[in-house]
Amino acid sequence: MKDDKLVIGGHEFSSRFILGSGKYSLSLIEAAVKYAGAEIITLAVRRTNSKDHENILDYIPKGVTLLPNTSGARNADEAVRIARLARELGCGDFVKIEIMRDTKYLLPDNQETVRATEILAKEGFVVMPYMYPDLNTARDLVNAGAASVMPLASPIGSNKGLATKDFIQILIDEIDLPIIVDAGIGRPSQACEAMEMGAAAVMSNTALATAGDLPAMAEAFKQAIEAGRKAYLAGLGRVLTRGAAPSDTLTGFLHD
């Protein structure tokens, strides 16, 4: 477990819990990072574009990797512009691409996401695209130069858990990049399940923001993610689908 690192675009991380920052008080960010043991925190570029009155950047502890996101982008061109602005603002080379042309469900536009990934990867960004779990798109993202793939578990903010479980499993099985489950994870048990499936990391925002005690929930997620990871590495035992194992095998008659 000690050498078990999450590697994204050549950068190593020990923690597999990525924190969102947009839905709770700035004063709670430090505690959230601490109790979550998080090493990566996302932030919306459009919100960092604030003047001097309480800038979110001032609340993020040193040593934590910033993952600016392109929320507010409605197409690839806007996402590219926002990513470049993030770099200018000193947010580093990581970028999480979020492209939505639906303000109701905030579902990502896979096609435009592939296009933005291609442009930004060529410009040297470590591109982490948020996407609807579709194998063909995931393969396109790999070819476009993505550093990870971030499929949604269920609609953002819904806390509904792994509604797209089977399709995320396909990505985990078929894609060589880290699969980071993003959006919709509402409980530590769901985060644990995603990790047991072989997800490389889990990202969460609303689940913490809507919790009664944010730091305690951050810690609960941390432990759940670690447990899930450990279980995945240990190799889960088989699950019997029906009844007990038969003592007489069906193929016992085969002799040579």
Next chain:
Amino acid sequence: MENHYFVDSDKLSEAALKKKHMLETYPSSRTNHMEYMEGMERIKSDIMDKVITEMKNYDYSQYTARDVNAALNHDTCTVEDFKALLSPAAEPFLERMAQKAKLETQKHFGNTVYLFTPLYIANYCENYCVYCGFNCYNDIKRMKLNMEQIEHEMKVIADSGMEEILILTGESRAQSSVEYIGEACKLARKYFRMVGVEVYPLNTDEYKYLHECGVDYVTVFQETYDSDRYEQLHLMGHKRVWPYRFEAQERALMGGMRGIACSALLGLSDFRKDALASALHVYYLQRKYPQAEISLSCPRLRPIINNDEINPLDVHEKQLCQILCAYRIFLPFCGITVSSRESETFRNGIVKIAATKVSAGVSTGIGDHESKYTGKESEAAEGDEQFEINDRRSFDKMYKDMSSEGLQPVLNDYLYV
């Protein structure tokens, strides 16, 4: 019609007074409010028909506690559920509605609350809308700021810390041309991160021009969705044309704006029907323009200069709260703005349930920010206010109050791209 709206001024000429009385007394002296005037663009859209049909067929007395209970137990709120939540039968369920609304607000917006301020740059108006302080027959101090004065106002506001501004004018194309508004918006981009307008309805190409000047959000209040009632309240001027106003948000989106806001002015007509129509207006716009950022306001009538009898009648705070909870449950993704027309106590409470945006440091007068913000006597002339506000908190006070309510004030969540 209640005549408490009608106030004569002794400064009006005999001819003007005669015309005013004709308009007030004889409907036949008024133009057809459903007919577009020259220069008003017509677009192809079925949204108006859908909204109005639903509104006309809405009989809220038919809904029972059982319907409300079912609506509250559903995961997603259908149009029928929403109608139940708006009905009188839902009033005893207000606390449960608030609990559900709070959860929805938290899921979509976390604990954030956005702050903004309006800036009125002119109060000239060519319309006779009987309940409005700016109406052309009302004897008030008129004023239109020049660019230098506008910039001064903006500096004062920006210095207070505000990053989002909503620019307003009275509805007069002659006094406040689209170019004049556009120039003001260009100035606003220098001082603010986010610029919206609340001006008279425009054609698509004019919205496109304003977008190029740096505006991305357009607010138009329909006042009332009951076109017959609208006709009795908007007696003269281009604002009288009801369908052109209804389609303003759609033209704004066609002109490239990122977001729009809708609302009825609650208290002008049957508020339950107006609330239904406001939300359905948003609902159908979202289906047709899924990329648009959409929000609702919920203004209630307020007293105006020369007429302090104007009030929201049967829309009390409880009813307003019910409407806002129903909005939130039906449209979880929708921004909800509560203006300074409402009291401090109401706004402190409602941001924890359903509202996502409040104004602060508000003046509905013209050119008076410096005197209002600093107490310094202004040497320049000032124009009178559109209506009396209720919550007079400054930006700083609002920021602190929202923080102490456990909320995170957000000054800007937007990039012009």
